[in-house]
Amino acid sequence: MAAANYHRSEDQFLCSICLDVFNDPVTTSCGHNFCKNCLTEHWNTSDQYNCPLCKKVFNTRPELHVNTFISEMVGQFRDKAQQEASSSRSELQESKPGEVLCDGCTGTKLKALKSCLDCLVSYCETHLEPHLTAPRLKRHQLIDPVENLEDRMCTKHDKPLELFCKTDQTCVCMLCSVLDHQTHKFVPLKEEYEEKKAKLEETEAEIQQMIQKRQLKIQEIKHSVDLSKDDADREMAEGVRVFTALKESVERGQVELIDTIRKKQKTTEKQAEAFIKELEQEICELMKRSTDVRQLSRSEDHLHLIQRVQSVNSAPPTKDWTEVNVCKPLHEETVRKAVAQVEETLSEEMKKLVVPAELKRVQQYAVDVTLDPDTAKPYLILSDDGKHVHHGDVKNLPNNPYSSFPYVLGKQSFSSGRFYFEVQVKGKTSWDLGVARKLSKRKGRITVLLQTDFWTIRLKNGNEYETREARLSLKCRPQKVGVFVDYEEGLVSFYDVGAAALIYSFTDCSFRRKLFPYFSPGLNEGDKNSAPLIICPVRVTVKSGI
Structure with missing residues (x-):
């Protein structure tokens, strides 16, 4: 009796017995309105004839007549509500570019809610109704809407692809299993789907582990760079101390030493940046692969999953990062070579200042x-x-x-x-x-x-x-x-x-x-x-x- 959506004015057209929009509204002598059937049923089950709203008692059962004015108003209200509901429904279901269309719609095609693998047809909400109510159609397999349902038919026998040939690793129909693959091993499509889905989930877990390992490796490399920088800072300080002790005669060597250390540190940082960039690229590839695997593993479309699983199972990055490390430059040899270039008279002093610290490090x-x-x-x-x-x-x-x-x-x-x-x-x-x-x-x-x-x-x-x-x-x-x-x-x-x-x-x-x-x-x-x-x-x- 009621439309799908109402405005606030709907309260004016509600029967106080059924709480729905009036159907054949009648008016009592006390001025209250009810559905004719609702008021008749009320009096049939009551010991007296009274108004359900104000409780006024009538000595004799009043004769009920439809209030034509209210009936017309209710009719106008119903028409408007139905138009608005229909418009809202069309806006919600009208298809957008890239969405699967309903095969049952004529004229404007609405968005399909489900595809039937038995009928090989996609349905909108309206045309899907029989599959949700009819006992025979309830047994059909419904999936999220997909395009090109004809691809699910065997091109040779025009029968649905229902089996998976383990021998040839391909989807086949019932006739294929009898005529073309007689000695081959078959499993239902759903069984193969479950197996491959499980493998995809394992692959997803492995990819996540690979991502985590690479993320940890990035942290390790960054930490190595920090340690290397600390070492470089210490070595520069030591170099300054040595060359200060050797006074002016080694000032040129001091500049060359610091420059060399900085260049080595720069090389170390560039090496680390290259490692990090490569790891981040692998992580991006793995994340994309993870997304593809996750989306495919959640698909309820057996054929789509089986046909796509090989593409997402392509070899992931295989580089072993376990032994990859940023090599921190050892600056003692640089210091020793630099100091060795000073005059021969200072060589003994150089050994006293440099070599013990070098050995310690x-x-x-x-x-x-x-x-x-x-x-x-x-x-x-x-x-x-x-x-x-x-x-x-x-x-x-x-x-x-x-x-x-x-x-x-x-x-x-x-x-x-x-x-x-x-x-x-x-x-x-x-x-x-x-x-x-x-x-x-x-x-x-x-x-x-x-x-x-x-x-x-x-x-x-x-x-x-x-x-x-x-x-x-x-x-x-x-x-x-x-x-x-x-x-x-x-x-x-x-x-x-x-x-x-x-x-x-x-x-x-x-x-x-x-x-x-x-x-x-x-x-x-x-x-x-x-x-x-x-x-x-x-x-x-x-x-x-x-």
Whole structure:
């Protein structure tokens, strides 16, 4: 009896019994209006004839006549309300560009609310009504509206695509399963849909993890840049202190040092920016992929999901960021080179000011090194904890000075970054220390090192120090030697830990392969050289005046 929407004037046309708009309005002698059927039903169930509103009692049952004036007013009100409701409904349902249209509408096409996979037709609210009420049509499968429903028909047999062929990985109709894919394995489309949807959800979870890892990596890189900047600030301050002590003669070197440090820091920041940019690009790609996967995984359209799943399963970014780090420049070598350019008369003062601080800083890269018995040459004796090595007394070894040195490598290998370790050489007349490249194995033993495979310093005859390239002149015999490597810089430096002095540096090295700590205790020489090489825990060196 009532229209869908009303204005405030609707209250004037409401029956006080049914609370709806008047239908065949009648008026009592007391002036109140009611629906004819409502008032008749009221009197039929009441013991007396009275006005339901003011309770006035009538001696006899009044004869009811439709109030034509009110009836006309109600009719006008109904027409207006229906027009407004129809207009509002049309505005809500009228289709917009890109939306699926109702196939049942004639004239102006309204927006489809659902598509039927059984009828292969899209319906607006009005034309959808039978599918919501008719028992036979209620069994049809309704989905959110989609276009090109004809694509859901088998092009060969003109039947609905209802099965998925596992063998050919394609959607087929019932006739296809009988005629063209007889020996193939089939599952209902819905079953395949559920399986692929589950996989998409797993993919979405994996993508989210990849995003989180990359976001964490960005934070790690930014933190590395901050630490690098702190290091750079400290190194600049140290450089200023050194060059201030050397007065005017080193002012030019001071400027060059700061400029070099800043350039290295700039390079570090650019490297970090490049990493961050690449990570952010991967995150954008992953977020877009995540959105596509999420939208597709929520689709109720079996065929659409199956046909699109391959495209969203394309390979995501596969770069492994686990080992990617911003390499903080080591400025000590820069300081040392700069100061080394001053007059020869200031060289001793330079060593007092620079090298101890340099050693202190490289010691922060200390690593725990143990000896690898699988790489030990014959007649070498290793301690159970892998920290001591000495040579048994054996004679008639080859004359080649390097091949005659029995050696053993550390278990730990390094292919990036920086590392430092210390070895006690006290009481020995010969030894060889440094790092060596990774070598091929032969029957469980590493083959003989070539001269180009290692970077070491060597003691022989009790007081002669040398590298494979040059003899070294040392004022005092080191009791403990520190070995520092910067893989990316191609730097290997050796320090006299007790004197806090630099012994020698290999620069511009090209490692290319893994590096291993290298130890040779030298020959026993009738117990003259029986003391072991001992890998020591690193304690930061502190010198007075530093």
